[in-house]
Amino acid sequence: MGFMDILQIVIPSTLLWAAPLILTALGGIFSERSGVVNIGLEGLMVIGAFTGIVFNLETVQVFGNWTPWVALLVAALVGALFSLIHAVATISFRADHTVSGVAINLLAVGVALFLVKLIYDKGQTDIIQKGFRKIDIPFLSDIPIIGPIFFSNTYWTSYVAIIIAIIAWFIVFKTPFGLRLRSTGEHPMAADTMGINVTKMRYIGVIISGALGGLGGAVYAQSISSDFSHATISGQGFMALAAMIFGKWHPLGAMGAAIFFGFAQSLSIIGNSLPFLQNVPSVILLIAPYILTILALTGFIGRADAPKASGTHYIKGSR
Amino acid sequence: MEYVIEMLNIRKEFSGFVANDNITLQLKQGEIHALLGENGAGKSTLMNVLFGLYQPEEGEIKVKGETVKITDPNVANELGIGMVHQHFMLVDTFTVTENIILGKETTKGGFIDIKTAEEEVRKISERYGLAVDPQAKVANISVGMQQRVEILKTLYRGADILIFDEPTAVLTPQEIKELIQIFKTLIKEGKSIILITHKLKEIMEVCDRVTVIRKGKGIGTVNVSETNPTELASLMVGRDVVFKTEKTEANPAHEVLQVENLNVKDARGVQAIKNLNLSVRAGEIVGIAGVDGNGQTELIEAITGLRKAESGRVKINGKNVLNFSPRKVTETGLGHIPQDRHKHGLVLNYSVGENMVLQTYYQKPYSKSGVMNFKKIYDKARALIQEFDVRTPSEYTPARALSGGNQQKAIIGREVDRNPDILIAAQPTRGLDVGAIEFIHKRLIEQRDNGKAVLLVSFELDEIMNVSDRIAVIYEGEIVAIVDPKETTEQELGLLMAGSKKKEVGENANV
Amino acid sequence: GGGDTEEAEKEGTTGEKTEQEFSVAMVTDVGGIDDKSFNQSAWKGIKEFGEANNLAEGDGYTYLQSQSDADYTTNLNSLARKNYNLIFGVGFMMEESINEIAGQQKDYNFSIIDGAVDQPNVASILFKEQEASFLAGIAAGLTTESNKVGFIGGVTGAVIERFEAGFIAGVEAVNPDAEVEVQYAEAFDKAEMGQSIASKMYSSGVDVIFHAAGGTGNGLFKEARDLKQKNPDRNVWAIGVDSDQAAEGVVEIDGEEQNIIITSALKRVDVAVKDISEKAKAGEFPGGETSVYTLADDGVGLAPINDAVPAKADIEAKVAEFTEKIKNGDLEIPGTLDELKTFSLE
């Protein structure tokens, strides 16, 4: 394989892998920036994947080619609703954020599979007929060199994810909303004395994370797995969590980390057909993504600090 | 005669505990009104009530004659009430400007218009003479500037009634002078001020009237012109207090602590201590006078093993302990009352008792072959709580729930009780009331009289003057002078600390 | 154990049953009875048997799904305790559990699929997957135009190796200059792996891919469908496994339906399950034996060829020809990569 071919294989599949991680990691950022630790991302992805697939299967006659897109929106909505549980527990009922997050993960799998059995009376759904498809981005794919590498045989969702990441960056760092959101995550009491409703901001943060997590799950299910079963979401949520930390709670950072994961993943898959990796044992290729991540963190990323007040409860008048 | 603020018969409880009991405070237009009381007397609580952070159980609040319900800080802001909190309310990952505009942002097309905001901030800061760098991250600016940011926050919201909760506790003499200037400007601009402070001198200097509270009860309001520090102190504590802790002549013996050609870099890699030489002898208290950020922190951290030094020697009883682990250093006979009691001094989630053995838990009798003996530990704790009169519900109470004053007493008890040959006390009385200060000074001198060496670091000149037998002035990481407190004046010290008369202090305060 | 009978009765739920009537059950692995793979076809077999002998589901025949490896033993045991006379364990992962339980529950019959357990009351079921995949290989060899064929394996192991060896042999048999690119996903449930591997293979020129990777294979079909969708003239084909997966290959290209699946290598677990059940019912339970199901007894086979395949005719011809040879034993298909090395058509 020539270098160009390699790139033409690696880059699109990199973006394919990265998209769900990007979206979910962004979700994590909104939640933690507001001060609510959210390790329930995995669960939110499960709910998103489940909703996306079921909605897609049920309404494909109605929406035709638009089905996957509509399904995304619905998944985001359901994800947001589901995350309300986490919000109420952690913000209003002062539940430990980690505990609640773990519970969310268990609950999501339970509910989703339970409903699958209830609706279809079997352990996993059928395969959707209209998922996200490989496309060549109009015009862009005609650009020499970068066209074929970045804009051919790829998926709309990858670019949607990247665009959302950029939007998220603006929202978090350039708008009043973002400033207030971050203040509740760094120093809620200060925010309070400035007349900012900490509870409200945190609810919003968690709900956004729910929406994005759901989105991530639905993107994954409709562009990769094509059906929903117990194994559809297995660890991606935690990878997204890692991407968030790796990216130092910064939308673009998280995007970079997610793309890095995607790259390492697809490299590990095409590895054995690359001249220079041919005789590397497959297990090495399989673990490469994870080892690389650790090395990267240790080597040049160094320590990352979570928002100061994340994981804490804000109770008026206590210090 | 009109009042801008009237707090009438305010009562505030915390789960049964009465923090404010029927307190009345009236603030006149254009006055600086002091609120005086011991640690835990209820000052912050009362002010938090006025600022809308707490809701009073009973009582009435009037603003400019109107009865109001201040349900949250927003309402307070709208009523023109601003508060500079005892523990700064700043997001230190934000810039100065971001902190100021937070919650009241200037926007352009939905996005924050940071340029305009910075302009705005610059304007106000010039108008009131509050020098700040609008673009600096709060984490990287001096405490003094942080406080100016807090003030700007209130002004930016157009407050004309300003509450200051212990603003000077954390400031250096120079910064205090500046702050007092700022007060005067604010009054000229038609603002009214409530000032909480433990420093009677300041009250006498700037305030018009003072309201005293004791153990949550209002004692009364007096005109400053008609009173004096001694009266105020006894009003506040309920007994007479001696300020100038009288002490006998020191009779210094052999050198216990010797610092030779010490070089230390600070966190940012800047040379903070340069070839510093210093020695403390048994039976004397050496006070280190200096403006915050001239290397005091690094010096202490290097001596105590908390920070690696580049080169030099630190000898305790002749034994070089430079770059030893903190444990080794303490074991050679050093006690350390750290500057930041919450960060270094205590494990706030540990009980008072456990904190009492933080340095000795691994020794007999508190533990034997790796197994703790909590009975012995809490016996010890009870004894120390007694001896150092730490006001705490019990030895099992988490340190977190104690007032700073009592937290400080606990730490001092712990360190003094180990009876170290050299005791290093950094800012030992910061934020404490006169009663507590008196007590702590007594203990330091006692330590000296028992033939131990004491190294005192403080930004409070009169503390230095009162307690020290020798004063070493530190400036930009070097000892620039050693003076005898009896032969110097605050003025002279101030100049030495400022390096030279020309040098403007604001800029080399650590930024 | 007799004690369990009363217990079953006092529960008074669906678990209860009377001694004389013959009942059969199975334990799935984590896949469940609709894994589009052999759990599914095992259940198909049991259902058909149950209906044929008009047993009631949940009483005469039933299944238990495992949530983790640790559940196999528990599930097998609870079924025995509910007095199911014959209990199937689906998948080699259950060998040990069956071995253990069979030793304890001697008056019940067990059967292990894809594994061998040496116990008097256990019937072991194996398949000659290589024969099915050999035929699949023929289809692939005759369909490929680029002479590049792909094989995606699930997790490395004996069973999948049989698929691999047979497939390669089949391709070589009909198209010596075709080369087979082999890659394992090391997972049976990672569609995304399957998709990325397929994507790589297709874009490196491969035009026919056969998978023996359970759920991971869905990724292959997804990729093939996408590519077809994107460029209907392109030559992308896939081959299914275990049961006839043709349904997964449907693509709708401006109105009309096309299918990218050539055929599927059938592993008729259902046939085996039904067969064993009937034997057991008739009192001829092959306990202690290992029955190997082959092309000869329809234990394995090839699904109908997709009409859209240009070479349909030759494929069917060749398949018929070799089926003959294999059935009457003239041709032994290699079941391991070592045997493959020494394999020749004569």
Place this chain on the structure above:
Amino acid sequence: MQMSSRMKNLLTPVIAVLLGVLVGTIIMIVSGYDAIAAYTALWNGAFGDVYFVGEVVRQVTPYILAGLAVAFAFKTGLFNIGVEGQMLVGWVAAVWVGVSFDLPRIIHLPLAVLAAGVAGALWAFIPGYLKARFRVHEVIVTIMLNHTALYVTNEIIRSVLSDGKERTDMIAESASLRSPFFEVLTDYSRMHWGITIAIICAIIMWFILEKTTTGFELRAVGFNEHASQYAGMNVKRNIILSMVISGVFAGLAGAMEGLGTFGYAAVKGGFTGVGFDGIAVALLGGNTAIGVILAAILFGGLKVGALNMPLEAGVPNELVDIIIALIIIFVASSYIIRWFIDRISKKGVK
């Protein structure tokens, strides 16, 4: 007068469990299942006869150890999501020793168990060291090492412990935790001696944390690194130590599976989930030794009992996962429950 806080501490989790069950019931009724039958089946499947009791104990054993692993790290301010991975390496290490020697039981069994503990410890040492030395966030590192462990152990099983097969041989009798005694006692359940190891570990954890100077240091470091350093504790050492001890527990959880439940190690398509359930167990148990044991029993009972629900009541066993999750949420939200208790007990007086 108000209820004593002690009483409340006992009451709260009970109420939480009841609430979980209540909501579970509602869900079943809404979705048209027979709740009574379901819970009967659940009960029978967990405690209906000695066999199932034995199976519950079998399931509880690794849960306790995984829970302890998470709880221990938590107590010292670290979040060890890596229990799953540490458990896998422990499992394989134990089986490795179990298959490759034959020694007298008195040596072989302890050796195999030890190997698991050491393996888990080493695997946990990595995140500990990286955290202490480079301040790398332990959560990422442990997540990454989980996946790594999965693939590495699979490879070892395939190419070292067997020739290309997907599982190892059975371990030697002399390395097995199983015992005829329990088989007779519990009618051939897979209950094994591991439960005693788990209990002992719980006691050890309690002792280390609450009674030893090491524990005093570990907790101090967890609360306030600066103060700990000031007090002369070696912060880095304590961070690493905490992870390592946590890893030992996790490794032992693996040994329970390798030497007890299964007696072999098999290639895995995905995680066992025990490590992640361990997080829930620990948090449900308030990160205390006794709490972990109780939570593990609750978990184990529900999990094993659940297997019986489809068979006996035709109710999907996922329902149990839902109930477990709900219970955890309610326990975590105990603040609100206490608040209600207060309201009620106050009313009671008026």
